[in-house]
Amino acid sequence: MKRENKTFDELQVGDTAELRRVCTADDLFVFATASGNHNPMHLPGYDLDNDGRKDEVTAPAMWVGSLISAVLGNILPGAGTLYRSQTLDFHARAKAGDDLVVRVRLSQKRPDGTVVFATTVHREEPVELLLSGEAVVAAPQVKLTYEEQDIPGLLVQRHRHFDALVARAEPLAPLTVAVVAPEEPNSLGGALLAARHTLITPILVGSRAKIEAAAKECGESLDGVEILDVADHTAASNMAVDLVADGRAGAVMKGHLHTDELLRAVLRKERGLRTGRRLTHIFVMDVPGLPHPLLVTDAAINIQPDLVTKIDIVQNAIDLAISLGIAQPKVGVLSAVETVNPQIASSVDAALLSKMAERGQIVGGMVDGPLAMDNAIDIAAARTKGIVSPVAGRAEVLVVPNLDAGNMLAKQLTYVSHAEGAGLVMGAKVPIILTSRADSAQARLASCAVAAIHQARIAGEAEARDA
Incomplete structure (x- = not known):
């Protein structure tokens, strides 16, 4: 002007x-x-x-x-x-x-x-x-x-999608969550923050002395919070899974312990939480500037998934996206290219997953691939490449080739694009809330909100079937 x-x-x-x-x-x-x-x-x-x-x-x-x-x-x-x-x-x-x-x-x-x-x-x-x-x-x-000068725009690092998820979860009945080894301020504080927002009712399973010390360090009160005193992490993980098996808890939350210690208890043959579907990890990312949450999978569990595992990765992500209010999730299966190249295994897997969705072997969403990152999320890039697809440029779920790619993508979104990521493991009988020591309070709160919303939908569908 x-x-x-x-x-x-x-x-x-x-x-x-x-x-x-x-x-x-x-x-x-x-x-x-x-x-x-x-x-x-x-x-x-x-x-x-x-x-x-x-x-x-x-x-x-x-x-x-x-x-x-x-x-x-x-x-x-x-x-x-x-x-x-x-x-x-x-x-x-x-x-x-x-x-x-x-x-x-x-x-x-x-x-x-x-x-x-x-x-x-x-x-x-x-x-x-x-x-x-x-x-x-x-x-x-x-x-x-x-x-008039075209001054640089400002990106407000506001996570409105997570705010909306928390607001949606707060009116629900609190989800009872077995929190394993919340023995340092971050993991304990996240569980108690979610409890204050009425998202969860935590049962703390771990060393009472360490939990109380963590509460004192972060200035939190443990009044009215149930604590099961178990010093050993393996025993604590088993007890948390037992709470689910006994119907006392509807989710498990990782505290200050290694992920594999918790998952061993989840996958045990006796009183475990297996369903026949592979456990897969999903990041629900709130990326400033994107008009919708972005799901990235699998970034934490399956290192080099084969095609059979990727079927469950895709299906789990679709199921969670539906719970979050995306009626027909658009799933972009990522590769380095957007055409099938027999020399690039991820492009072949992506094409097969897309065809399997067309044939009803994957249900509930629209799946397309292979797509490169640009033409999966940017409509202009998709048009430039001549890709005609309801998914290209509009993907709400990104399926990565392997754990390396998923972890890098999620952390780039977090540290470069100022996103927040809620972490959830799907494929078990109940959601497993998987958080990191580096996660912010907002990310921990959103993880609990995502679990509560998903479990509420599953419970509602079960009640409808029983009726």
Whole structure:
């Protein structure tokens, strides 16, 4: 957009300009980051007036005031304007979602080259004065006509898909979860955080002394939480699986122990949790900028899966995606190429999985492959390659060739694209919540939400069949 400023000589008393702006939740995150003001009154997700609503977000008054500078610096007088002073009187509060109108009116020209503007900010609907004041600025002395700068965009590292999953899981009956060896602050804190959000009812299985020490370290209370004192990790894993076998728990959660110790108990022949389907790991990734969660599988269990294992990998991912609200998941089976090359085994497997889905051997989703990463998730890349498919460019599930590729992809999304990943193992009788010591509290919370939502769907379908 071409812009032109007004110099001091061109300005006339009575000149006016206005700017319209919608206040969004992302604006408030950006302002909190830039200003350092993290007052929860101004951030989504808090219910500070205890009315049960978390969507009534009050915009910081200084963010509203800062909009005046956008009119002065961009429109009137425009480029070259420098502030001398600004008064602000706040009459009402803006909230996320409000349509705001920012106006300035030139009221005085001074001999020293400064000018005075009356400034206001109104809410458009319902009409209400939010702010009034007076700005004194040094007006431009040099005439400038210029193209408005294409400044770099900002990526708000906000995980709205996980927020939605947690909100969806909170009204459900809490899922009773056997938490194995939550003997350090991260694993214990994640379970207790999920309990506070009413996602789970934890049964802590491990060394009582270590669990209590971890609770003290992270300032958590264990009041009302059941603890089964088992010092040995193998014994703790077996006891957690026994709780599921006995009907006391509906999921298992990994704490501070090795994954293989837990899975040995899950896969034992007596009182294990086998179903006849392979255990497979699924990351549910919340990637900023993507309009949907992205499922990546298998990144943690099956090292070099053969075709038979990949069938279960795909089917487990489809089942979980359906639980998360994706009616017909679009599954992209990844390879280095998007055409079948007999020299690249993953491309052959991908083509076979796609055909098996067409023939009903894999059900519930649309499966296509081989697809390279670009044309699996980017519609423009798919069109450039001439790929015509309901999956290409729109994949909601990515099936990787092996564990190396899956682990690298998930960690690239996490550390380069600022994604959060919830981890779940499918294929057992109940979900297995698999978290890492490096996981954030948000990732642990989302993992519990995903497990609770999936298990609620499975339970609901079982009740419907029994009825």
